[in-house]
Amino acid sequence: MKLEHRIANQLNRRSFLGQAGIGLGLTALGSLMNPGGGLAKPTGQRWAGVRNPPPRPVKATRVIFLCMAGGPSHLETFDHKPELAKLHGKPMPESFTKGQQIAQLQGKELKAFGPQHEFKRWGQSGQEFTHIFPHLGKIADEIAIIRSMQTEQITHDPPHTFKHTGSLIAGRPAMGSWINYGVGSENHALPGCGVLTSVGGGQSQPIAARQWHSGFLPSRFQGVRFRSQGDPVLYVKNPDGVNREQQGDIVNTVQGLNRLANEQFRDPEIETRIAQYEMAFRMQASVPELMNISDEPQHILDMYGTKGGDGSYAGNCLLARRLAERGVRFIQLYHRGWDHHGGIKKGIEYTAGLVDKATAALVTDLRQRGLLDDTLIVYGGEFGRTPMAQGNGRDHHIKAFSMWLAGAGIKGGVTHGATDDLGYNAVKDVVHVHDLHATMLHLLGIPHKQLTYRFQGRDFRLTDVHGKLVKPILA
Secondary structure, three states: OOHHHHHHHHHHHHHHHHHHHHHHHHHHHHOOEOOOOOEOOOOOOOOOOOOOOOOOOOOOOEEEEEEEEOOOOHHHOOOOOHHHHHOOOOEOOHHHHOOOOOOOOOOOOOEEOOOOOOEEEEOOOOEEEEOOOHHHHOOHHHEEEEEEEEOOOOOOHHHHHHHHHOOOOOOOOOHHHHHHHHHOOOOOOOOOEEEEEEEOOOEOOOOOHHHHOOOOOOHHHOOEEOOOOOOOOOOOOOOOOOOHHHHHHHHHHHHHHHHHHHHHHOOHHHHHHHHHHHHHHHHHHHHHHHHOOOOOOHHHHHHHOOOOOOOOHHHHHHHHHHHHHOOOOEEEEEEEOOEOOOOHHHHHHHHHHHHHHHHHHHHHHHHHOOOHHHEEEEEEOOOEEEEEEEOOEEEEEOOOEEEEEEEOOEOOOEEEOEEOOOOOOEEEOOEEHHHHHHHHHHHOOOOHHHOOEEEOOEEEOOOOOOOOOOHHHEO
16 A cells, blocks of 8 residues: 555544544533534433442441541540640640640640540440540441541641641542542432532631542532522523523533633533533523422431521531431531630530531431441541640641441440550551541542543552551451
8 A cells, every 4th residue: 555545544543533532522512412503411421430340348428527627636536635624724844845846835845734624434335435426326336437647737727638638748639539539420310529608606717629639630520509598509500691592502502612722622521511511501400409398307406406598617517417317428517616725625615516416317327227237427527636735725736536336347335446545646546647538548449559541641549658557446
């Protein structure tokens, strides 16, 4: 065959394959349209995940992460320290604090500050934690408490970023995005990762969207924040005065722009836009139905302690259960109100009162509906608080804090790890944030080392080059 004929054939094949690729992408977007230009029922498929079916046995099909933003004191909640009480008001031994990283207390006189609330034994397992969580006490036999958590940064935003992305470097994918990327979503009418926020109690430290952002993963895996007051999702509904036919004209125009861009750049994000147009269309119906709690019986509202739609943590816990029922893979609740540099005795009791009843109700409600067996619940903040006094409060602390887990694959009624006598340093079975992430992925059926994404010439993962399973808390 002559050289010019071979070149022509190659060009024709390239042209065909290129145009075919564009056509497949545009078919997905075109499925949104009917011949008259208005929106029709979409037919595209949901994202199934890159590790689906997962390579290991699946215990959890979804995760609800209850983030107590601000740094709850482990010393008033889940880590009883009677020796600290004996030392109250006396200088902290230098053997604990010399050369250690301290936030606002750096260079100041350090005095021990005893626990401000009593501890009790709860349930048949005798789990020991504070009396300010009476409703959690009723589910004590279902939770596994980790008392030996540690993290890497001492001011709020960096450890939040680290807790949720596995990295101190902004721009990495959040854990919900990793999970959505890895195992896909069960519901193609709602995002794979949903976020709800509430405020109340102590200082309300800000949280950043990077904590549910997709980072360098395709943006289709980004978390979506749901608002429990006003429009549930910004911009999901048509603007006033725009009907379906007009909306169809807009999408037709966008389709043309996407075609031109895809022909020129072959950018994967264009395919993401096509998928997200379809998701947005479905959400116009699914989100109002999700947020409408008129079908919830009164006894359920009373159990959570909410009327719904009030922006409270209790209302968000109810919405979390509704998201779980609808197959949302990763549900993230933030309650901002745990930063108690002063007035910790009354402050932490008040904040605990805002979350205690609804958290226990969420666990109970999921169990009653048969959802707890395959729902992993994770509860905790970004760090703990110092055994040293900051006036009548406590400073930030990264050497020791507490979290708990419940539900899918978790052994209830156990306590794992321990801190020293004063609650300063985790000394037994230390659990790092990377270990928490590795355990979450394990319960979802994915060995954490196998969930990777190549970016800028390197294979990244949620646990970076770290992470080990916290096996003693696994059923």
